[in-house]
Amino acid sequence: MNLFGTLRAPRELLFGAGQRHALGGIAARLGQRALIITDNRLAGEPDFLALVRQLEKADLAVRVDSSTLPDVPVESAIASAEDAKSFEPDLVIGIGGGSCLDMAKCVALLLTHGGRPQDYYGEHIVPGAVMPLVAIPTTAGTGSEVTPVAVLSDSERSLKVGISSPHLIPTVSICDPELTLSCPSGLTAIAGADALTHAIEAFTAVRREPVAGIAQQRVFVGKNELSDHFALSAIALLWQGLEAACKNGSDRVAREKVMLGATLAGLAFGVAGTAAAHAIQYPVGALTHTAHGLGVACLMPYVLTWNAPLINDELMKIAQAAGLNGPDAVIPALVSLFERIGIPATLRDLGLEEEKIDWVAEQSSGIARLIQNNPRPLTPHEMRNLVAAAHRGDRSSLN
Ligand SMILES: NC(=O)c1ccc[n+]([C@@H]2O[C@H](COP(=O)([O-])OP(=O)(O)OC[C@H]3O[C@@H](n4cnc5c(N)ncnc54)[C@H](O)[C@@H]3O)[C@@H](O)[C@H]2O)c1
CATH class of the missing domain: 3.40.50.1970 (Rossmann fold)
Incomplete structure (x- = not known):
């Protein structure tokens, strides 16, 4: 290609x-x-x-x-x-x-x-x-x-x-x-997790046929060589700095890494776009009134698990950027990092009621621009399974 x-x-x-x-x-x-x-x-x-x-x-x-x-x-x-x-x-x-x-x-x-x-x-x-x-x-x-x-x-x-x-x-x-430096730990975690999610979703987004004019037709064109460059640097910086910035807000080196990572993640997703984690967060946020960063980060490991069969190369590169031991280590390490900085592990923990799962799945499936940007397609039925798995905290059903 x-x-x-x-x-x-x-x-x-x-x-x-x-x-x-x-x-x-x-x-x-x-x-x-x-x-x-x-x-x-x-x-x-x-x-x-x-x-x-x-x-x-x-x-x-x-x-x-x-x-x-x-x-x-x-x-x-x-x-x-x-x-x-x-x-x-x-x-x-x-x-x-x-x-x-x-x-x-x-x-x-x-x-x-x-x-x-x-x-x-x-x-x-x-x-x-x-x-x-x-x-x-x-x-x-x-x-x-x-x-x-x-x-x-x-x-x-x-x-x-x-x-x-x-x-x-x-x-x-x-x-x-x-x-x-004045951001309290909770805000640092939510904002930083938002940034890491931006970088991961941009890096694992769909890769489209680069027809001439694609960037004039679409604002978000999918992953490409330039967005990848910024996304991977962002992942490396955020992985190095986020936990330290949350634990000690006056750690200036960590603050620098997290802010540079967040800006680079913005450069990446500003052209590549985001995908299913963002699509699901929109209705979840509307119902739970929780911060955007909490929702997208909570969802990211489930969405990555669903996408995993199609993004092995990307997971390998994320592992390298994050200093992890191979593609299989990425999702468990992300879950563990988010747990250590206080991101809820499930949609239930985020306050979503079980009877709202259908509505959330329906609404997320309707956000075509984000769903079409996901590397692995999601039918409405598969979307329902994904939201239900994220609600009960069961990634194994998505493999
Ligand atoms: N435009 C985009 O590309 C984009 C991308 C992702 C999210 N968003 C949107 O951004 C908004 C969330 O932004 P956010 O996470 O930065 O939070 P925010 O801007 O909503 O601010 C949250 C709180 O943090 C406080 N705050 C800000 N800086 C602070 C500091 N240095 N010290 C202490 N407190 C501080 C604010 O006063 C506010 O009370 C949402 O509306 C979300 O949808 C936009």
Whole structure:
């Protein structure tokens, strides 16, 4: 097979301890009126206030919108964009976890193109570039600082929704691991497990025939040479750093590895896409109201077990990246790592009621873009078996 690769990334990506201090100079090149999107908790933090001062020193007019809510309800993004109009921003800066970054993407989109978020649900619907956008993550997990997606919750739909477009990739991302030093252990685990799941799902995603134009038709094209490169590096870094970062939050080396791993995982899944673990998490998250990272990580070992017969080469490479003894060691080692950092082992532990298994299976099977990205096909019946196995904690029935 011919080699094929595709990569989409911010125009400038800065990674490293202390790189946040470059914000003033970077922002001054992009605009004069900066709208900062963050949340209530972060808006009072000294690190955040220092970032605002940098912008003011660089002669930018600054307005802070700290109204971001977890999982970004659609109405909150509409209200923020409406509020910001009178300020006439020419630059949006998202500072915070995945929720703040997704909110910033959505507000920049609405300020540039008008309309409502609902107008842009799906892939490749955003009509053109959005105003300059800077992303500064404070969790190491979602990869939103480099991805083409904003994930929102819409009260009119039972599942979360996504706006996927290369136009949503931030212009500049500043990934400073010092900003994650304040993340408590539970948040570090959830976000880091989300990142590891992104990397594994991107690396084991389906490989499509690389017809010309594939990346213009689809936002997520499946695994390829470039996404593989980032996914494997992410797996190695996260495997080395995640447990240490959870056990000792001031371990700077571990924090660096986890944040770099999360960003590289974002570069990987931002083109390759994710697959069945994400498809099942959407309805599970809607019912249990548990964090996205907890759900996808809980599901990953079951999905890998189902996929295993078709991904032996990938499991071998994951084993090498993680320093494990061959492909058969990968799933048990992943289960053990997730257990040590406190990820629930089953959907039952996550709070899913047994009578909801059918609904979850039905809804997940309906998310075609993710199911079609899974390396091993899943009929609705097989999906039901997979969800039931993940509920009772029985991987052996999936072999
Ligand atoms: N756009 C994407 O590519 C993408 C990918 C995966 C997930 N997501 C979405 O991202 C969201 C989850 O993001 P998240 O996991 O980063 O959590 P989050 O952004 O929802 O934040 C969770 C909590 O952590 C706090 N927090 C953030 N940084 C902190 C820090 N440094 N110290 C202490 N507390 C801190 C926040 O204030 C908040 O209370 C979900 O909505 C999910 O669907 C987006």
